[in-house]
Amino acid sequence: MSLFTPLRNPANMFTALVLVIFALTPFVAPLIGESFYITVFARIMIWAIAAVSLNLIIGYGGLISFGHAVYLGIGGYTVGILAFHGVESAWIQWPLAIGISGLVALIFGAISLRTRGVYFIMITLALAQMIFFLAVSAERYGSDDGLNILARSDFGVSFFSLQDKMTMYYTIFAVLVASVLVSWRLVNSRFGVVLRAAKSNDARVESIGVATYRYRLTAFVIAGMMCGIAGLLQANLEGFISPDMMNWPRSGELIFMVVLGGMSTLFGPVTGAFVFLMLSELLAGWTHHWHIIFGPFLVLVVLFARGGIAGLLSRGVRRG
């Protein structure tokens, strides 16, 4: 056991399988007459990106943010509002969406990271809800009802248009792969080691001469920007934004995806998002009262599968 778990383990094999499914869906789904899975999986991948970003601060930083969905909202609203005012260029929309997400994360992080434990949870929640209510009160942009986005972000080149279903799908796929790659490099770098050390023993890191606050804040900003990208993709995919995309239950679901998949594992959040959303989709198709089954299932996972699906899979192999 050490900082660096080998990449080749059963949990990662499972995720590799999930990624392969993602990659092949646009080809396979139409063949079996289930084309709607393309949209379903595109949605799941966006949540996976958000979960990967949250895992950076929850899993590796030990910072339980209960307001992470706010960056989905900020990314989405930046795109939506700009489109509403006729600015459809991706070259303006995307950098702004990422930049504003980072700026908000910087401000929120600077405030909330001065607290610990349950206070941190409550402050991140309160700050996120503040933005949620701001969106609710923005009548011009549809208040509660949200806002339709008439055209997807325009890259201004003919060979790459998000209006094309496949391009949209594989853009999301590429961003997901990139976000996993980025977090892999991050957590194993000098920066990541400080972040993880501070999670397990903050006082000791300070007493070897490292002021941990700045590292946590940086992680918070990186995670916010990454989640902002998920938000701008969501707005593009759905063609619609509403305050609900950043309401607190979304933040809770994100935490759950991370825990379900396996906190502080590289691919856990991807698996977590996949299983969480597929399961709720399947159960919802089976009965209206699907929450009655889903709720206890989540409780059981937390109680009995410490380390989530990743933990379960690697333990199963060690025993066998």
Place this chain on the structure above:
Amino acid sequence: MRDTVLEAEGLIKAFGGLTATDNLSLSVTKGELHAVIGPNGAGKTTLVNLLAGMMRPDAGRIRFNGRDITRMSAPARVKAGLARSYQITSIFRDFSVLENVMLSVQACQGHSFRFWRPVSGDTSLIDPARALLERVGLGERMDLRAGDLAYGEQRQLEIAISLATEPSFLLLDEPMAGMGPEESQGMIAFLRGLKGDYTMLLVEHDMDAVFALADRITVLVYGKVIATGSPDAIRNDPDVREAYLGEEEIA
């Protein structure tokens, strides 16, 4: 004194009604091993926390190498060369032994805002960490998870982590805490090996260790200094004898 490295002057720290550090002054000269002893509740750990910057004194000043560091943060003091170890073992239990020390080496090399290159193959971290572990006698154990080390070894790692920050001054908070007689002897030999290379302030409960190692001793009772002097002078000091009466016999 010309060679004074660390100097505390009139330190006061109170927790509610309890004055843990009561107008305390002491100085440590270069190369010296200065021990601080005192019965339970004498305020020894509070003193370490004040000197290391984990706590702010209510009054008084601390000077280190001629600089006033009273308001300096704990990380900044480490950068200035003042490292501490903990009474209750404070290591990164889930990191390997090597990684524990690598982190310290990394901290010593400047900021860690490097986001891309993995540390696992970084020889500029691994080599110094290995060398240090060999030196402190943990060379055979460096690939183990730190939490799986024997207790005495964890105490050694605790100090190795502090040494890797390349300090000039070591604040050691009860390094023998919780050790059996044999492990204590090992630690005494280990600290003796460090003498001369580092200036040290050793806070300790174990009298054998203190009298075996210290150049000078300061005796603390209820946060106050009641005596400072050579081991012999302290051994024969009537005030010290009285303070320890019924507690334990000195050497």
